[in-house]
Amino acid sequence: MPAHEVPQPSPSRMVPVAGHPLVVGVVPGQSALVALTAAEWARAAGASQLCCAFVDGSRYARAENDDGSVLHEAIDPDGADDGWQRRQELIEQSLAEVLADCGVPWTFRYLAGRADRALTHLARAVDAAGFVVGTRSPGAGARVREAIEGSVAVRLTHHQHRPVMVVPLHVVDWKAPLLG
Structure with missing residues (x-):
């Protein structure tokens, strides 16, 4: 295969759910619905585990390890954020309660x-x-952030071959007037 050709989704690249993990994207303060939905699907399909992960966009991966973990650094060395360790603890505690x-x-x-x-x-x-x-998340700030950064779910579906389940966290009332 030429170096510029990207491998495409195909039956030969499918990974069965049974016996394999599901990766679950989590964010601080997120509804428990995401982790609980992932757990229900994992249990029903025989997945081996949930690999929950938070991605800190204010840091960069200095090295990626074979187990999927990373060594990371602050993007701005002058404004080094040491609060990441506390965020990690809080997210992990929240997941422990939910799961x-x-x-x-x-x-x-x-x-x-x-x-x-x-x-x-x-x-x-x-x-x-x-x-x-x-x-x-609902709100103008989230819409602006998504307009600038794009949707994680959409980028995942366009840049790798694994299926992506998106859990709705806020729905629009289709009967509500659009303006007003």
Whole structure:
């Protein structure tokens, strides 16, 4: 295959869910619905575990390890954020509470960089069957951020071959007037 040709999704590249992990994208303060939906699908399909991950966009991956974890640094060395360790603890504690009785083993990774690339690296490293992510948070700030950065779910579906399940976290009332 020429160097510029990207391998495309195909039956030969499918990873069965049974016996393989699912990668779950999580963010601080996110609804428990994402992790719980991932756990339910993992249990029903026989996935081996949930690999939950938060991707910190204010840090970059200095080195990627074979297990999907990364060594990371602050993007701005003058404004080095040491709060990442506290964020990691809080997210992991929240996941422990939500997934305590889910019946599926889980792990947590604190990743860095662009979310779709970091999650894809993790999926390759653990030979994941697919991804579970939530929709963006409601509000103007989230819409602006998504317009600038793009949707993680959309970027995942366009840049790797694993299926992506998107959990709705906020729905629009179709009967509500568009203006007003």
